Every structure is written in C-alpha cells, then in structure tokens.
Amino acid sequence: MKRKRIVIELKNISKTYVLRDEKPTLIEAFFKTKKNTYRSLNKINLKIKKGEKVGIIGPNGSGKTTLLKILAGITKAEGKMKRIGKTVSLIDLEAGFYSDLTGHENILLNGLIIGMSKKEIEEKYDEIINFADIGEFIHSPMYTYSSGMKLRLGFSVVTHSDPDILLLDESLSVGDQDFREKSFSRIKEFFNMGKTVIIVSHYMRFMKLSCDRVIWIENGSIKMDGPAKKIIDAYEKNAQENLKL
Amino acid sequence: MSRIKALLYSIFDNNWSHFLLAMTEKEIRVRYKYALLGFLWIIINPLLQMAIIGFVFQFFIPVNIDNYFLFLFTGLLPWNFFAMSIQKTTPILVHERSLIKKSEFPKEVIVFSVILSNLFHLLISLGLLAILLIVDKLFFQDFSVLETIYYSIRMLLALPILIMFSFFVSGLSLFTSALNVKYRDIAFIVSALTPVLFYATPVVYTLDLLPESLHLLFYLNPLTFFIEALRAIFLNTQITSIPLSMLSLITASLIVLIGYRVFKHESPYFDDWI
Numbered sequence: 001m002k003r004k005r006i007v008i009e010l011k012n013i014s015k016t017y018v019l020r021d022e023k024p025t026l027i028e029a030f031f032k033t034k035k036n037t038y039r040s041l042n043k044i045n046l047k048i049k050k051g052e053k054v055g056i057i058g059p060n061g062s063g064k065t066t067l068l069k070i071l072a073g074i075t076k077a078e079g080k081m082k083r084i085g086k087t088v089s090l091i092d093l094e095a096g097f098y099s100d101l102t103g104h105e106n107i108l109l110n111g112l113i114i115g116m117s118k119k120e121i122e123e124k125y126d127e128i129i130n131f132a133d134i135g136e137f138i139h140s141p142m143y144t145y146s147s148g149m150k151l152r153l154g155f156s157v158v159t160h161s162d163p164d165i166l167l168l169d170e171s172l173s174v175g176d177q178d179f180r181e182k183s184f185s186r187i188k189e190f191f192n193m194g195k196t197v198i199i200v201s202h203y204m205r206f207m208k209l210s211c212d213r214v215i216w217i218e219n220g221s222i223k224m225d226g227p228a229k230k231i232i233d234a235y236e237k238n239a240q241e242n243l244k245l
Numbered sequence: 246m247s248r249i250k251a252l253l254y255s256i257f258d259n260n261w262s263h264f265l266l267a268m269t270e271k272e273i274r275v276r277y278k279y280a281l282l283g284f285l286w287i288i289i290n291p292l293l294q295m296a297i298i299g300f301v302f303q304f305f306i307p308v309n310i311d312n313y314f315l316f317l318f319t320g321l322l323p324w325n326f327f328a329m330s331i332q333k334t335t336p337i338l339v340h341e342r343s344l345i346k347k348s349e350f351p352k353e354v355i356v357f358s359v360i361l362s363n364l365f366h367l368l369i370s371l372g373l374l375a376i377l378l379i380v381d382k383l384f385f386q387d388f389s390v391l392e393t394i395y396y397s398i399r400m401l402l403a404l405p406i407l408i409m410f411s412f413f414v415s416g417l418s419l420f421t422s423a424l425n426v427k428y429r430d431i432a433f434i435v436s437a438l439t440p441v442l443f444y445a446t447p448v449v450y451t452l453d454l455l456p457e458s459l460h461l462l463f464y465l466n467p468l469t470f471f472i473e474a475l476r477a478i479f480l481n482t483q484i485t486s487i488p489l490s491m492l493s494l495i496t497a498s499l500i501v502l503i504g505y506r507v508f509k510h511e512s513p514y515f516d517d518w519i
Contacts, residue, residue, distance in 0.1 A: 017517055026428035069516065073349030076513035088348070095343040100275045109271060112264040114348045118254065 005084070007165060007196055008048040008071065013079035014220075015041040015066050040066040041077065042220040048198070050085075050164075053191055055207040055228060056200045057235055058217035064200045065091075065169060067217065071198060072167050085164030085196070088114050093154035099143040103134055103153060106142055110157045124160045131186070132156035152179055159186050166190055168199040204232050261351055268358035273365060287366045288373065291321045302449055310451060312480070319374065319476050320448040326367040327414055327468060328439050333359050334418035335425050336432040342519040352512045356418050364411050371407075371479075375400050378479060396481075403478045409497065410471045416501030419508035426511065426518045446472060452485040464489040467497035 019036040041063045048054055056064050070077045072089040096113055097106050107128055111121035121128075129138055132152040137145060145153075168187065184206075190197055191210055201207055207214060207228060214231040216224040224231050253266055277284060295318045302308045302317075310316050334356045338345065341355050379397055382388040388396065425431040446468040452460055463469050464486065470493030476482045484490060 025430040026424075026434075027430060074346060075516040092343070092346055095347040097343075098271060098275065101271060105271065105274075109264075109267050112260065112267055113344060113350055115260060115350070117260050118263045118267075 004049040004051060006047050006082075007050045007084045008046070008198075009080075009082040010044050010046040010070075011080040013041060013044040013046075013067075013070060013077050013081060014039065015063075015070065015075070015077040040220055041070070043079070044220075044222060046215070046222070046225075048196060050196055051194045052213060053197045053211045054199070055211035055214040055232075056198065056217060057202070057204070057207070057214060057232065058223075062217045063220040064217055068167050068169055068198070068200055071165075083165070086115060086162070087165040087167065088158055088161050088163035089167035089169070090155065090158050091167065091169045093158070094147070094150045095154070097142050097150060097154065100141055102141055103129075103132075103138040103145070106153070107157060110154070111161065114158060114161055116157075116161045120162075128153075128156045128160050131160070131182075148176060148179060155179075155183055155186075159183075159190070163195065165196045165198070168197065168201070170201055204236065208232050261354060264350065265354045265357055265361070268354055269361040269365070272358050272362035276362070284369075287370050291318060291325055291370065294321050294325070298449055308450055308454070316476070316480065316482075317449065319479050320472050322367060322370050322374070323410065323472050323475055324443065324446065324448045324468070326363050326410075328443070330360050330363045330414045331418055331421065331435060332439060333363075335421040335435045338422050338426050338515055339429070339519055345515050345519060352515060353419060353508060356422050356508075357415060360411060360415050360418060364407070367407070371403065371475075374479065400478055403475060406471060406474045406478070409494070412501055413467050413471070413497040416497070416504035418504070420500065420504035423504075423508040423511040426515050442466070442468070448472060451482075460486055460489055461492070464492045465496055467493045467500070469493055470497075 017038045017040055019038050044067065056067065058064050066075075068089065068091060069075045070081065071083070072087060072091065073083070074089070074091075096110050098109065101109070107125065108118070108121055111128075112118065132149070132155070134145070134149050134153060137149065142150065166187075187197075188210070199207065199211065211228040213226065214228045214235075215222055216231050216235050224234060250266075250270070254263060257263070257266065277286070295314055298321075299314045299317050303313055337355055337359060338352065344350075344355065345352065375397075379393060382396055383390075383393050421431055421435055445463070446466055447463070452463060452469070452473075455463070470484075470490045473482075473484045473490070477484050
C-alpha cells in the first residue's frame, strides 16, 4: 500500500497572546513597558496525513481553537508550519456577511474570501442556494434574514468550496434540529470523500464514530494522541475522576 | 458600466483581484444603495463645500485668486479623496474583524477596496469637471478647435498623477490601519490631524501667498504636489516649484514603502488584536 502523504506538519508551534485590558492605546504603550502575556499553545508537534479525520478534544481554554486558527492561517504562530492543499474553516459561519447586501451578493464575496474562484462560485451558485434553503430571500438584503438563514448560507458556501482540508469548530451544534441533521450529513459526505478533516468538538459520541484519530490538548500541550476510542475513553475517565475530587 | 466591470474582471483574472474588485463594487454599492439622490452625492458634496469655503474666503477674508470657486473646487476634489480614504481606512480592520476572523486572505484588499471606490468617485467628478472646462474653453473663452484639442489631451496627464496619488494614499492607509489594530487611538489622532493638514495643504490658498522660505516645509507634504499638479493640468496654473515637488514625491515614496512594510509585518497577527 502506498504511504499517505503528510499534508499538515507543525514543528514547535507556540502561540503567545498579549493580555490587555479593554482597548489597547498608543499612549498606554509608551508608559507601560511590562506586558502580561498568556501562552495559549506550547511547542506543539503534529503531523497529519492526507485523508485523516482528526478530532481535537480538551477542556475549555486549552488552546483548541487557537490551534485551529493557526491551521486555518487566520493567525500566525512561532515555529514552523507546513500545509499542503486548499484549506477552509467552519469557525465562524456568520462571519463575513454584509447586512446591507443581498444574499446573492454575499455569496460572491463570501466565496471569494475563502478562496473560491468567481467561476467556481457561479457554477455552484444554484447548489449553494438550494442547500441553504433561503428561497426568495436570496435577493433581499441580509438584514432581513433570520440568524438561522445566515448560518445556513454560511455553511452552504463553505461546504461547496471543495477544500482539501476542512477545519470544523463546534459549529455542528448550532442551528435548529433540521439544519443540524442536514449539516451532519453534509459533513459526513466530506468524511467519505477522503478529505482531510480536523474537528474541534465536545460531541464525544460523534467523534468516536467518525474520527480515526483524536488529539487531547490540555494547557496548550498535547496530552495524548492516538486512536479515537482509546483517547476519548481516557479523556472521559479523567473527566469523571476530576468530578469526584 | 457592466461591460467595464466584465472587462476589469477578465483583465485581472485571479482570485484575489476578483476579491478586490468585488469588495470595491460592494463599497460603491453600499454607499449609495439607500441614498435618495444616489450618485449625485459625488458632486453635491464638493459643490456644497466649495460654496461654503468660497463664501468665507471671498467675502470675509478675501483671497486674490482668479476664478476662486473653480480653483477651490479643483483642489477640493483630490483633498476629499485623500481625507475620505484615510478616515475610512484607518479604523477599517477593526470594523471588518469578522472578515479577518473568517479566513486567510491578503488583508490589504480591505484597505485597497476603499481607496479604489473613492478613486472611482474622484474619476467621475474630475471627468465632469473636465467636460465643463472644455465646453467653457470652446464656447466662452474663444479657444480655437486646435487649442481645445491640445488642452483636452493634456488633461490625460492627470492619470499618471492620480495613479501616484492613489499609491501614496494607499501607503499611508496601510500604515495607519495596521497601527490602529494595536493602538486604537490612531484613528482619533488621524481624525484630529486631518483638518490641520487641510490648512497645511494649498487647497484654499496658493503657495505664492506664503514667504518662500516656508515652501520647502510645505512640499514635504506630498498633497501639496498632487493638488498643485492636478490644478496645473486642469486650470493651467503654475506649479510653484518643480524642484521642490520632487521632495513631495520622495516623501510619498517613503510613506508607501514604510506603510507596506509595516502592514506586511503586522497583518498575520491582526486576529490576535481584534
């Protein structure tokens, strides 16, 4: 069997944030020399192969979302990152929509910003609208949309962009029952298409079923990394023990 | 208009250019979508400004310049382009945080789209001004046809000037917008300094009114050159000092260079600060 290509490689990735109170100002920067910092990730080393489905788990504030943002290229970290292939993230679905523009106009902008070409967007335009199920609203300004409609449109654009690597963050658990089922099945399609998927979630049952590999992050470091069932069992056992104490 | 649009999309045929064009289109569209008079505002705004400032400087503090209202209008158009661009771009990365948090893309597109949409407006209003001036030359000032043609063709010189001008405004915008992500008072500083700069630029006066020893100082401000050059092209006025104009271009280039470097350096970390 051919060995699968490594599509993501992180070497010594660390991310430090500067803690601030309210708005940072220039005046303050002159007077305050000591900065409070917070280390969100600490020397992460990671290799992910093409087609792998990786779940990331860990308590709140452990650095999961930071890791996802670094993988998405939204922010830069210290250390080395290599990433091969078109990467798209489902981190904030409603982000990047302009409420004064119509759904139609927003689809173009939203598609372009996640790296689709104009041609690609035009070709998939009907599919995107059908999946989002917003009907006649498509030519109305976005401020007339319900939050569910915005969510569906955002999800629809991203999942029609044909990425090689898909990054997911909790967004599975938003929206109404109907949308959740629809988005679940859409994401499962990605799983079956052999795409590389990285998912941050608290849905342990879902992760056990659909991920090959789970990474447990705690305090900015990888605590465990291995087959989904093994890691999740260990994680849940640990959580129960913490509860008893 | 839609044909020009299609042409632009086909010339600049890659994803980020398309993104820039779509963002520029959005800028233009959002601004006029719900305005009753729509595109007329492009002209109404500077006309009103001209009327007010002209009134003050003609009747209260008389300035001795021929065709003062025309002189003012020609200066106000580029000034407004500058002021509106810089005021809009400086805080824009904070306003557009949801785009920045969405995906990895060249963030300068956000800044450039504002400048391009303002440039579009400037071109329309300068175009109308040019038509007006040509009609005036031909029918009221007894220019021969040949002279008028020469004058009209000479106006095309405005294009390279406008390109340089846009580069300068872009460079400065990259600088202030990138800094404003970390230091939010930059936007306030820019708002406070803009009116100061207005009087430090020969918009309502000419440099001849000032002692020559001060000229060097005024040419350090790139706006001096751009406004004088545009006036020279449209109104046949003199550029006060061509050698000193080089100084304007040098400052402008430095600002572009620094702005671009600062923006490139800071842009991967914008997400951390907004």
